[in-house]
Amino acid sequence: MPYIPHTPRDQERMMRAIGIGAVDELFRDVPESLRLRKQLDLPEPLSEMELVAELNEIANANRGVDHYTSFLGAGAYDHFVPSAVNHLVSRSEFYTAYTPYQAEISQGILQAIYEFQTMVCILTGMDVANASMYDGATAAAEAAVMSLNASGRKRVLVSQFVNPEYRSVISTYLSGGLATVDELACPGGVTGIDQLRAMLDDSVASVIVQYPNFAGIVEDLEALAGECQRVGAALIVIADPISLGLLKSPGALGADIVVGEGQSMGNPLHFGGPYLGFMGARVKYLRYLPGRISGATTDGEGNRGFVLTLQAREQHIRRERAYSNICTNQSLNALAATIYLSLMGKTGLRRVAELCLNKSHYLAGRLCEIDGVSMAYEAPFFKEFVVRLPMPAEEVVNKLRTHRILAGVPMGRYYSGMENLLLICVTEKRTKEDMDEFVQRLGAIL
């Protein structure tokens, strides 16, 4: 079945209208040597039934967190998603991946975005938030760009324990002379304040840290913010939104821009995406905020309504003078996050965070009872932690996988010299039985 349902008659009429005799004549500007004069080597077409069977077979080769006990984290988290989230986001009124064109016609979507922004502000302690970003990594990179544009400075310092994949996206964004990116080491698992002090001067636009950081450790944001303020650099914090149910908000501790990955809030792992980034900032950065902002207003009859506001910041108006080329958001994912947060409420989110905290500390304690296993860092952590093993973490991960346990992410994949370190994540979904089995299996192979 062709995808474009033109009949031969339609085609003939169109060709007559533009004065050609055959479709091939449309390609006459392509040199003969470059033209493919044979059929593509593709299999024969399948019936719908055969196609579904084949795709199912391929899909069934996937093994997700339903088939394994997962202790994987490192940026994508297996949190519980209440079934109401899926039911509500599946309403056809909400079916758009983005902010719609003619946005103001879709008052419901703009209201949902407005509520998302409000929740991001509450969670992060920021004054303003945008309608969401592509993911946590691009949100972090856009935050770095904001700090450059707002300050006119050309240097960014990034903590070693910012997610390595985020760091790579930040470096890509800032390559080509936009700014230099320097790394801050994390002795003892936290961003080193002495090194920061030594590197900070008035050439630094921003300092980027993660909260909790890649090793799961809760950074001392207040101390970092104090150093940044001394030289007028922005403190950019990449936060885990679930942790903010329990931890003090980055805003309350002096952060200037707070971003993060929103997948944890109501979005399944989905084999890596689509996810959503969130971004909040102090009001002085409002004009440098990328993407869309939904604003509340009143219409001519005095009714409450919503509009996309401050659009002159955006690329479709500002063109080459725009600070960012983000002119959209991840609406459906942001809606899932909004519904998730509404369902959880303050108390529910706090409870999820407490469960993560308590369970991860239980597992860390039990693992360290095994001979040769110890904590890599003695610093307060949230739902992730790093253990030192007596053998390469990759080997341990491979062995445990045969027991349907995804033991964690080997730190050696990202950091040289950390081959024996394993990053383990415990969400509220892991049971005591899951954890005890992990401990027992690990003990047996070491």
Added chain:
Amino acid sequence: MSNIPEELRYAETHEWVKVDGKRALVGISDHAQEELGDVVALYLPDVGKQVSKGDKLAEIDSMKTSDVIYAPVSGTVVEVNSAVDETPEIVNEDPYGKGWLVVIEMSSPGEVDDLMTAAQYAEVAKGDS
């Protein structure tokens, strides 16, 4: 018809200049603010910035568009109107008064003579609308 005060000089890019010795007070014309519509933000230069005539001086955002404000004369920015940060609408309400943007200390005051008179600018504004 927009207001084009006699005593000011104008650039083709719609900036006005009021000269006081070596100091040039700069803003945008009534015609320009009308064309832009509701002004929502200005991105003014820092005090101390050196500009040449025709350089980008500032940016201005309205509800519907965004535009560049060019330096009508060369020199050093010695004052900026910080009131427009909080209340950008004063550029709409009083473009020749409270809505002034910067003061440039001119390095070549003779450049003012190349700017348009009110009568000449009135022709430009008429051609626009």
